Amino acid sequence: MSNKLPDVEEILEGAVKKHGLAVVPLLQEIQEHFRYLPEEVLRKLSQKTGIPLIEIYHAATFYNSLYLTPRAKHQINICTGTTCHIRGSGKLIEEVFQVLGIGPGETTSDGNFTLETVNCLGCCAVAPAMVVDGKYYGNLTPGDVREILNKIMEKAAVEE
């Protein structure tokens, strides 16, 4: 971590210059760099700006897209909007558990996959839908989910 310290200073400096003391944009900026909100960075943010740490954590825990735990290499977001729910998003979540052994909010022990649920991607016409690493998939069956995850795992194995 000691290698990162200079970066943290630079990043926080830049963030405050851009966003002032607006806590949510500051956190979004930090998350863009670190892919989540590391505790030490939040502590430094508090020291630097004078924003109480409790307020920083209030914002970080209030919003669904701000994460306090490290993200995996691949992020799976399964939509649990109403249409996706009645068209079977629950079964997709179960399938991910079958394949990877993780539930919503969890990361695999090898750090390869994180599963989150999303409160509506706005893709209701192709429900049930999910996003994996920014790519959208729709009209999914549990079998489709298995195939998509297997493809990613195969690709990762080849790259190793």
Place this chain on the structure above:
Amino acid sequence: MEATSRLAVPEDLAGLRERLKDRLDEKKPRLVVCGDTGCTVRGSRELAAAIEKILSEQGLSDRVELKVTGCLGFCEKGPLMLVFPGAILYQKVQPSDAGEIVEKTVLKNELVERLLYTDPESGLPVACAYDIPFYKLQNRALLETCWYINPLDIYDYIARGGYAALAKVLGGMTPEAVIAEMKEARLRGRGGAGFATGLKWEFCRSSPGEEKYILCNADEGDPGAFMDRSLLEGNPHAVLEGMIIAAYAVGAKEGVIYIRIEYPTAVLKLEEAVRQARELGLLGKDIFGSGFDFDVIISKGAGAFVCGEETALIRGAEGKVGEPRQKPPFPADVGFRGKPTVINNVETFVNVPLVINQGAALYHSTGTESSGGTKIFCLVGKVKNTGLVEVPFGTTLRQIIFGIGGGIKGGKKFKAVQTGGPSGGCLPEAMLDLKVDFSDLAQAGSIMGSGGMIVMDEDTCVVDVARYFLQFLKSESCGKCFSCRVGIDRLLEILDRIIAGNGSVEDLALLEELAVTVKDTTMCGLGQTSANPVLSTLRYFRDEYLAHVRDKRCPAGVCRSLFRYRIDEDLCAGCGACAEQCPAGAIKETDEGCYRIDHGLCTVCGACAETCALDAITKD
């Protein structure tokens, strides 16, 4: 794209539009591919690339235009394409179809029949999109533009008459006259509350102070609603034009578009639209030489449904935690940065240029006495024709679901339609002749809301739906009010108990009383409407609740503790495929050579029923 300098006066816009009029020529060959997320998920980007390649290879790129647009509406049949001249609609188009479409339809004026929509009543193919019942029964005053413009090209928007309303306003209307038009048009907010737009602008205008703001609520959080997303992705300039006119009417110089982070494509398109508008001087200083200045910033949400509530939205736009506050004071008096603010929904802003262009009287000739114009609905769920639907206020639910929507998919029976998202309710068959309007649906126990319309069939359990919404609201409640935070928790506990098979008839009265208490004692719209899913389902589907609590049975076969799968041993061929699929090892071969489920091990996942090729496994 044309390189044009700043439009200094309204006449410059008219001149530019004149120079662009070729773009409107519908007789020129043009291939339109839907670029909205629903179709791109199914491969419309690859389709567009395939068409581009073929046009280039055949030296046709100069003569035949390829345009990627926003949502074409008939999402069920995507990827969608329109071919001009003639507005021929092709459905479920694959990249491999590109060659045939160019060869036959573009070059020889012949139809590719297998890609045409078939009218279910006549059995005949329908070529022109305007003749397809799904479209014919709508009034697409707002959405039609999406068929004709590249949302990333301001010149397309201008060619179609874009920014003419702004030129009319800044070229000679007073702010008071603009407000009067909105009032006479009976334009009401499209975000859900339906407050009179003209009145809201008037309150803000007459609030003391020079510093005022326009906020656009693009935090479309209702699950099942994507009309704002489609408008932002398909016609972002219309949103901007509406905002600029609103700013002029109230005297604001700055605007904020607060858009949810779950819509990254919409954010990108909006950013590009803002950049282009600034380039032409439509945002910034001295717009059209009128002396009026206005510009916008885009503020991204971070994932919180409650930020759609206007006071929470203000805090979110200020970069803070989006917790609602008491009203009064209303945002028109004390809003963004403590100053008078108008907050309107995306769809409301898109209506504004239409009101100005048509004039209030013509605009109000569509709709009902209390609500002028049209409303966009996202018709989704178990309906045959899912998609984006636009109808005048006063259209009935039946006309939308069975007329435009084509009725229920797969030969199943209609059960309920859910409107208004987590703030709304489920309405049964008996309510299908209700008109979509703000008051009618509210009296029936639902709300019109922002436009999500989810159709449910006999395989949907309304108790499960009520539980689903409470679970959603539990995680989205800001937690500030005791009655919302604890009340929703307790409501959810009771429903969980009922769904697990441990409910009693007394629980129903308790649910009702608790729901009404939460409704009456919480501060903001989230809590106040959180009771609607429970109260509406109790009102119209009491029998289904009674089956859960008294008979310990889920008639729809959804609540896993309250039904079982059963293998019909007369139909079973003994192939064993179900046993192979079973993740719990609960299916065993019997002495007779067929298979049987051990209910002690079964997790009721349904994998066996899905696998069985003989439909021998059913819900009991």
